[in-house]
Amino acid sequence: MRQYLEFEKPVAELEAKIEELRRMTTAPGELNIADEVAKLSVKADAQLKAIYAKLSPWQKTQVARHAERPKAEGVISALIENFTPLAGDRAFADDxxxxxxxGRFRGQAxxxxxxxxxxxxxxxxxHNFGMAKPEGYRKARRLMxxxxxxxLPILTFVDTSGAFPGIEAEARGQAEAIARGIEACLDAPVPLVATIIGEGGSGGAIALAAGNAVLMYEHAVYSVISPEGCASILWRDAAQAATAAEAMRITAQDLRKLGLIDEIVPEPVGGAHRDPExxxxxxxxAVEKALTPLLEQTPEALKARRREKFLAMGKVGL
Structure with a gap:
């Protein structure tokens, strides 16, 4: 059964009515259910388009966190052939x-x-809700x-609220592991295409996302801290998360304007969870389009342009 977000209630009511009608049988001369279902379907589609055409940053955060949204394993299953998983950081454990x-992506290893x-x-x-510990970032570094x-070109798919904040992770060098992960991204002598498929939270995301090309799903979010965390710090009230989300410019559309990502990947109307395929x-x-020109560049050019790209972020004229 489909899970609806709070702001999708008008659509939920219409689709519930459609399902109810579809289960009904009619006698001759009664209401033509097929016609009624068709009318309600058109109305529901129009309502869904209207809602998703004006989502607020906080609503986009909720879409990015939707339980039915495609996850990394689903992305790999759909896009990568002959995938062979590799485990462990060769120092502590597998995260x-x-x-x-x-694996192979459209013929390319x-x-x-x-x-x-x-x-x-x-x-x-x-999977610890996607919150990696130091051994996770060290594994990623090893694979890079x-x-x-x-x-081998590197494809990363990011969906995390942030790195695991537990004491044991800090004791094992969480900050150093994330920094080394970012360093590995910047030093990779091969093309690196990163995609934010859901949440891109803090250093936990950028440790895998400092790529030559950074893509982002239309309703994904990418931020230095979660809206709730920001609200708790600034207003000491997590209920101000919607205000924080607006101020932080966390949507793909805002980040594209700021030059922090390269491309926005369109989603089906109603979000990727409505039609994952x-x-x-x-x-x-989108990944193929971003990767193809990078395959022609030398290792030196890839590394230099990647570093220049990230060092230029946030610069302002004096």
Whole structure:
């Protein structure tokens, strides 16, 4: 059964009515159910388009967190052939919050890395809700270095509220692991295409997203801190999250204007969770479009342009 967000209630009511009518049978001379269903379907589609045409940053955050939204494992399953997962950081443990391995993307051998939130209670616990620990970022770094040695382009798919904030993660060097992850992105001698598919939270996201090309789903969000965290710091009230989301400019549209991402990947009307297959097909085309010209560049050019790109962010004229 489809899960509806709070602002989708008008659509939920219409679609519930449609389902109710579809289960009914009619006698001769009674209401033509097919015609009524068609009318309500048109009305529901129009309502959905109207709602999604003017989503607020906070509403986009809710869409980005939708439980049915495509996750990294789903993206890899749909876009990567012959995927061979690789595990462990060769120092402490394997962190299931970050998945990665080798495979083929539309005929091109690649290294794939993603943050995985999970799709149900069991898998969310297994993947720690996509919040990686130091061993996760060290695993990602290991895979990036491996990709460099074997000349494999790197594709990353980011969906995390942030790095795991627990004491044990700090004790094992969380900040250093994230910094080294960013360093690995910048030093990779191969093309790196990063995509924010849901939430891109803080350093936990940029450790995998400092790429030559940074793509972002239309209703994804990317920020230095969650809206709730920002609200708790500035107003000491997490209920101000909507205000914080507006101020932080966390949407793909704002970030594209600011030059912090390169392309916005369109989603089906109603979000990627309404039609994951179509959403993933469009994502595959966008990744291929971003990757193809990068394959022609030398390792030196890839690294230099990647560093220049990120060092230029935030600069203002004096």
């Amino acid at each position: 299931a919050a970050i998945i990665g391995g080798m 690649v290294m794939v890395i993603g943050t995985e939130k999970g799709t149900d209670t069991e898998s969310r616990l297994k 270095e491996l990709a460099g040695r074997f000349n 179509a959403a993933l097909a469009v994502l595959g085309d």
